[in-house]
Amino acid sequence: MSYLGELEAALTGPRRLKRDLLQEAADHLEDATEALIEAGHSPASARRRAEADFGPIAEVADAYAETLAVASSRRTAGLLLFVLSFQPFLWDSGVNLGRMFDKAVPDTWWYAMLDVGIEVGGGISLSGAALALVVTGVGNRWFPVGRREARLTALFTVLASLFVPLTAWSMMAGSHTPPVLWALSLVLMVLPLAAVAASALHTLAVAGTPAPASSPAS
Incomplete structure (x- = not known):
């Protein structure tokens, strides 16, 4: 397998960025190879030296x-922020699917606790998603993000x-929710x-992938 083929096989992640990184590596190797050929190396020798200078597959x-x-x-x-941002509109305001049916809300302590929990937890989730988006985006300008x-973003x-x-x-299980509302929650909340x-x-898989064993460039 070629050097670039091995490098491609070793990488996982967003396809567009992966393609851009591989193109960057290919352009660098091409320029280095041409410079070495002009310096008197044979094409095969120049390519091997350019790949060796670029670095072992594992390190790159x-x-x-x-x-x-x-x-x-x-x-x-960004996906988490997008999906969570329209949930309040669907269930509490705007469309207000949670009140489309004339069902009494249980007057129990556990329901009240869950109601508060989803309000607070949902707010924390939205804020955390926005913060993670900032940190992994423009945050790179002020401090290293790796x-x-x-992993923290993914776990959150x-x-x-x-x-x-x-x-x-x-x-919903404790409030005699009709089947149609279960179906709506599945489509509009659970599946997204x-x-x-x-x-x-x-x-998590991308962030936790160990570097592959180095192999000689060919």
Whole structure:
């Protein structure tokens, strides 16, 4: 397998950024190879030396993985913010699906606790998603952002993606919710947050991928 082929196989993350990084590596290797050929090296020797100078696959992939992990975490935070931002409009205001049916709200301590919990937890989830988006975006201008921040963003997203629907369904289970509202909550809340959680798990995989074993350039 070629040097660039090995590098591509070693990288995971957002496809567009991965493609851009591979193109950057290819352009660098092409320029270095041409310079070495002009200096008197044969094409094969020039290519081998250019690849050796660029660095072992493991080291280059590890450096690129940092960039890919941060980009993946930024996308994940953006998805969480997007999905959570329209939930209040759907269930509390605007469309107000939660009050489309004439069902009495249980007057129990546990329902009140869940109601407060989803309000507070939802607010924390929204704020955390916005903060993560800022940190993994413009935050790079002021301080280094790497795999640790990417993992924290992903873990926070997984927790938020579980907390919101589980709390909402616990409230619905105790309030004689009609089947149609269960179906709406599945389509409008659970499935979108499941997609967000899947993105977060992918980010964890990208941020936690160890550098592959180095192999000689060929």
